[in-house]
Amino acid sequence: MSQPIVINLPHNLGAEEAKRRMQGGIGRLKDHIPGGAADVRSSWEGDRMHLDVRALGQEVTGHIDVMDTKVRLEFTLPAVLALFAGTIEGLLTDKGTELLEDKRPKKG
Template identity: 35%
Template structure:
């Protein structure tokens, strides 16, 4: 395993609204990921933490999303083969997370 990829996204939504938006944003994710050749193995909420596991390119990826009152912390553990895409993935997670958590 390579070093975990960590993205912290600040927000001004409060804990419940941030969690609601994340859950809502994930609701249609399965079909989008399937088109990209990624399958969801696990996705489990425990209070304000989402633990997930996905499979991509024959590799397993897991991590968690911790929703806090003023930020969301995303940690993804990539196998060595996929760690070459870490920077691009980190940027994409940050951009999409900011759009999802922007106060409207």
């Protein structure tokens, strides 16, 4: 049985900057997948990125919706990876939050 993961990542970057960062960060995704031979494919349809990741004989599909104040990740894990759903969710949350962190100098 497959396991859905839904994560909402708040940000204050605006949709355009958040999308740019998501687009730039997706290339580094395979660096975080064990086995080293991951195939990561993505495509954009408006503000939605469709994502397909294949590694170690498993396939994870999902999408990322970029909005003005949050990014919503939704993925479906195959049964064998559902055992690691908590770990995968934690990694996606940590790396996504890091990617969306506002590093602009504070005004004041």
